[in-house]
Amino acid sequence: MKYRNLGKSGLKVSELSFGSWITFGNQIDQGTSKELMKTAYDAGINFFDNAEIYAEGRSEEVMGKILKEFGWSRDSYILSSKAFFGIRGLESSKPTQTGNNRKHLTEACHQALKRLQVEYLDLFLCHRPDKSTPMEETVRTMNTLIEQGKIFYWGTSEWSAQEIMEAHMVARENHLIGPTLEQPQYNMLHREKVENEFLQIFKTVGLGTTIWSPLASGILTGKYNDGMPDDTRLNLEELNWLKDRNVVEEKIGKVRQLTQLAKDLDTSMPLLALAWCLKNENVSTVILGASKVSQLEENLKAASVTDKLTEEVMEKIESILDNKPRLPSF
Numbered sequence: 001m002k003y004r005n006l007g008k009s010g011l012k013v014s015e016l017s018f019g020s021w022i023t024f025g026n027q028i029d030q031g032t033s034k035e036l037m038k039t040a041y042d043a044g045i046n047f048f049d050n051a052e053i054y055a056e057g058r059s060e061e062v063m064g065k066i067l068k069e070f071g072w073s074r075d076s077y078i079l080s081s082k083a084f085f086g087i088r089g090l091e092s093s094k095p096t097q098t099g100n101n102r103k104h105l106t107e108a109c110h111q112a113l114k115r116l117q118v119e120y121l122d123l124f125l126c127h128r129p130d131k132s133t134p135m136e137e138t139v140r141t142m143n144t145l146i147e148q149g150k151i152f153y154w155g156t157s158e159w160s161a162q163e164i165m166e167a168h169m170v171a172r173e174n175h176l177i178g179p180t181l182e183q184p185q186y187n188m189l190h191r192e193k194v195e196n197e198f199l200q201i202f203k204t205v206g207l208g209t210t211i212w213s214p215l216a217s218g219i220l221t222g223k224y225n226d227g228m229p230d231d232t233r234l235n236l237e238e239l240n241w242l243k244d245r246n247v248v249e250e251k252i253g254k255v256r257q258l259t260q261l262a263k264d265l266d267t268s269m270p271l272l273a274l275a276w277c278l279k280n281e282n283v284s285t286v287i288l289g290a291s292k293v294s295q296l297e298e299n300l301k302a303a304s305v306t307d308k309l310t311e312e313v314m315e316k317i318e319s320i321l322d323n324k325p326r327l328p329s330f
């Protein structure tokens with residue numbers, strides 16, 4: 001396992017990390033969750049990602065129980081939580097139970113610590129931007145949580161470059177600590193923010209990124225190429241919206257071509273897709289998700305495939321993703 005600095009901070013995060021969205025406390029049982037955590041930790045993964053809203057808090061409870069059972073030294077891993085949506089989501093929560101205001105962020109932090117059974121979070125993120133809370137209130141709250149030793153670094157998720165810069169400006173003006181990282185979606189089918197919008201702030205503020213859905217929820221494994229397999233994420237009824245958005249001919253058509261390319265390179269589609277994410281130096285860590293130990297074991301080999309991503313191969317991938325006709329070679 002290789003480790004990268006989280007942006008300009010000194011924190012060393014494993015280039016592959018592990019998250020529990022959809023799976024823990026929901027799709028898979030406690031035993032499988034435990035095996036997944038052990039497989040990840042034994043392979044050198046040092047960052048585990050979570051959020052208040054994952055399985056209405058149960059994901060944090062499951063992870064907390066597992067961390068307690070293993071008793072790994074607290075200084076050997078990085079733990080995150082994210083707040084904004086509340087436990088039950090924006091629709092079902094009371095007005096004080098959501099958002100990036102002082103009350104919710106502080107209470108959400110305390111509740112996450114309790115569910116995860118730890119004394120502090122290494123990373124605490126605003127899960128989405130909140131236009132109804134002044135930026136200074138959010139930045140001050142995060143700064144206070146840092147000063148109280150309840151969190152070590154704070155970050156954002158799915159914020160725009162402008163919002164992240166505003167947070168940094170407010171922090172600078174008030175001698176507070178700005179966000180160290182952003183957690184954006186990034187994969188072969190979803191690239192805009194990481195490859196364009198954030199380019200400037202990678203340089204100016206040295207933003208770290210913990211990227212999510214590197215396999216586009218499984219689409220980039222190729223397993224949806226020939227129809228809908230049983231027992232997979234996009235078959236879950238609660239995720240019909242995700243299926244409708246992703247299992248579309250335009251995307252699947254590209255994945256079919258990429259799957260052939262992976263075969264030609266003597267690797268698998270998931271490894272090609274994950275290695276492609278790792279190749280981007282502005283990615284601090286690729287958060288893996290898995291519902292089975294065998295998936296995680298396969299995905300952990302991603303770094304060994306980066307060598308196959310030569311300039312020529314990257315160009316081939318680009319031509320597939322851009323859907324542009326390939327130029328004839330002379």
Ligand SMILES: NC(=O)c1ccc[n+]([C@@H]2O[C@H](COP(=O)([O-])OP(=O)(O)OC[C@H]3O[C@@H](n4cnc5c(N)ncnc54)[C@H](OP(=O)(O)O)[C@@H]3O)[C@@H](O)[C@H]2O)c1
Nearest residue numbers: 019020021049212213214215216217218232233289290291
């Ligand atoms: N900040 C945010 O807003 C946000 C949003 C989403 C996720 N996240 C974080 O990012 C983490 C990773 O996201 P993700 O779970 O969407 O990642 P992903 O890699 O795009 O999808 C993971 C899912 O793909 C399938 N899969 C993975 N490896 C496979 C393999 N080798 N072969 C076949 N199927 C495989 C599994 O689902 P099935 O077996 O069920 O098909 C697995 O649960 C989350 O756990 C969470 O911590 C953050």
